[in-house]
Amino acid sequence: MSDSGAGAALDRAATMADVGERGLLKHLRSRIPAGPGVLVGIGDDAAAVETGALTLVTTDVLVEGVHFRREWGAANLIGRKALTVNLSDIAAMAGVPRYAVVSLCLPADTTIEFLDGIYDGLLERAAEAGVSVVGGNVSATPGPLTIDITLLGHGDRLLRRDGAKAGDLVVVTGTLGAAAAGLNFLLGGARLGAEGILSHAGTWTGAAPDSLLACIRAQLDPTPPLAFGRALAEHDIVHAAMDLSDGLSGDLLAMCLASDVSAWVDGAVLPVDPCAAQLEKEGGTDGFSAALHGGEDYQLLLAVPPDAFGSLKDVAVVWDLPVTAVGEFAEGPPALSMKFGDRMKRLRPKSHEHFKEPGSRRSDPSAEA
C-alpha cells in the first residue's frame, strides 16, 4: 500500500471499486480541514473535541431512492442537505452546531467525482454553519447510497417540544409548502442543473419558472432559520419549539403529544408559500395542502404565550423572518382541529410513511427516535 503524500489527485471517473476504502479514506481526509476545538480529528480510533457542560446530539440520514434521487440535481446539494437537516434539529433546541461525523455507505460503482460533489456541498455547508467534520466511516453496501450524519452542538438554555400550554399561540416561522411543492415537480421530471438553473421542467407546462425554481430549491437546499431559536431561548419568549420536518399537521400533533395538550389551526391564516401558491394557480399542486401536510420546510413550530407574541415579532424583525400565529393550544387530550370561519373540524395529520406506502416517498426524510 502506497501512502506517500496526502491528497494525491485521484481520477475523478474512478469508482469505489477502483480506489478501495483505504484510498478513498485517504482522499477524503485530505479534503477535510482542521477546525477549532478539535484535539484529535480524522484518522484515529475516535475524534476528541472540546465540549461544554451540555452537549446536544442528533442524527439524521439521507437514503438514495427514499430521500433523494441523484438525477434531481447536483451531488453537492445532497451533501448540503444531509448536514442541513441535522443543523435544523440543533437549531430547534437553541443549540450551536459544532462537530459532525459522517457515515457513508457507498455502492461499488460510486465515482470519486460524485463523492467529491457530495463532500463539496457538505464542507461548504459546514463552513457556513461553523461546523467541523471530525470523523466518519466509509462502508461498502449492496444497497443505495446512504449518508448518515451525527451532529454535536453546544447547549445552554434549551428549547424543548414538551412545554406547550393551553392558551399558547401556535406560531410558525417563514412560509410553508414550497419544499413539498418542489418535490412533486421533481417526481414529475423537473431537474435542477449544475448551475442552479432549471434543466428540465418535467410535467410542468405553465409559466412561473421562477416559482418552480424556488420550490425545487426549497426541496433540494432547505434554509432553516438557524440562529432564531437561540435568540428566542435567550429572551425566554417561547414555551416549546421544534422544527417542521414532517409537515405542520404531523409535527403539531407531535408537540401536542409531548406537551399533553390539543391544538387548533386556522386555515385562513396559514402562511402558504407564495411560490407554491403561484404554481397552484397555474395548475400545480394544492398549496394549502402542501403548507398543512407537506414536510421538509425546516421552519420552526413554536408555542408562544399570547403576551409574548409582540416580543417574538420584535426578535423576528431583526432576522427578517416572517412569524405567523396560525392557531392556539388548548386543554384536552392530544388532537388537532382545523378552524374554517366559525366551524371547527377534526384535523388528521397526513404525513406519509415510507414503510406503509412502498414506492412512495414520505415528506419527512426520516423519523426521529
Add this chain to the structure above:
Amino acid sequence: MSDSGAGAALDRAATMADVGERGLLKHLRSRIPAGPGVLVGIGDDAAAVETGALTLVTTDVLVEGVHFRREWGAANLIGRKALTVNLSDIAAMAGVPRYAVVSLCLPADTTIEFLDGIYDGLLERAAEAGVSVVGGNVSATPGPLTIDITLLGHGDRLLRRDGAKAGDLVVVTGTLGAAAAGLNFLLGGARLGAEGILSHAGTWTGAAPDSLLACIRAQLDPTPPLAFGRALAEHDIVHAAMDLSDGLSGDLLAMCLASDVSAWVDGAVLPVDPCAAQLEKEGGTDGFSAALHGGEDYQLLLAVPPDAFGSLKDVAVVWDLPVTAVGEFAEGPPALSMKFGDRMKRLRPKSHEHFKEPGSRRSDPSAEA
C-alpha cells in the same frame, strides 16, 4: 394516529410496513431506559447530555450482507456487535463510553421480532458498558438492513495512534485470529443457535466443536478489553494505541503511517488464538494467517517503550489479559517486515477491501475516516 400509553404491545410478527415509522418509534422509545447525565433523551429534536471538557466521538456501521448475515446467529448478537465495535474505538483512546445514538435503515419486511432482538442485544451491551442510548433515527431503505451507531465518550488522558517511536515494542493484547477463523466457518454454513450453541456445523467435519464455537462467538460477539486502555493512559505506559479491527498487518501499517516509523513482526511469537490453531490442525483455516491478517479481534495494538514493558505486564495481570511483544518499531519510511529466524522479509498487509472484491467480505467491518 393513536398514541395512548407508551409501550403498547406490538404483534411480534408485524413488519415495518404494518407498523409504520411512528408506531415503530413509539415502540422503541418505550424500550429505552433513561440514563445518568441525560437531560433530554429520545423524543425531542436532539438529545441533551452532560459532558466534560473533552468528548470522544466515533461512528461505525454494520451493513447486512457486508458485515453480517442474519442467518448466522440470533438478532441480539447484531445489536451487541454494532455497539461493541464502537466501544472498542472509545476504549482504544482510553475513553469512558457514555452516550449512543442509533440510526437504523430498515427494509419494509423487517419484523418487530427481529428488530426487538437487535435492540435486546444493543441495550444489554449498553447496560454492561454504562452507555445510555439517547437518540436515533429510523428510516426505510430499499437496500439492506443497516445499523449505524455514533458513540460519545468522556476523554481525559488520551491514547493516540500517532506516537509510536523507533525502538518501541510492538505489543498486542489477547490472542489473534479467532474472529477471522470463525468468519470462515460462518461463510461455510456454520450457524449459532438462539441458545448460543452450534446449530449447524456447515462445512466443518472435524472434532473440536468447542474451538469452533469459540471462534464463531469471537466473530459474532467480540469482547474487546474495554478498560485496559484507560489503565494504560493513567500509568502513562504506552506511546501509541489503536484497536485491531482491520487485522494486525493492516492496523500496524496504519500506526506506522500515523507515526512515521516502520515496524517488524516476529512470526514465531504471534499469539495465535489456540482455538483457531486447533481448528487448523483439524483441517480448518490457517491460524497464523488469520492472526496476522484477519480482522475483528478488537484487541489492542500498542507501541511500548522497552523499559515500560514490565509495568505493562503488571497492569495486564490485574485484568487477566495476555500481552505479547510481537516485534519492534524502527526508523524509516512506513513499511512492515516479517522476521523468520534471522531473515527479514517485506510484509504486505492483506486486509480485504469491500469495494475491490465484490461479493467477498473484508475482515474489517468498515474503514474509519
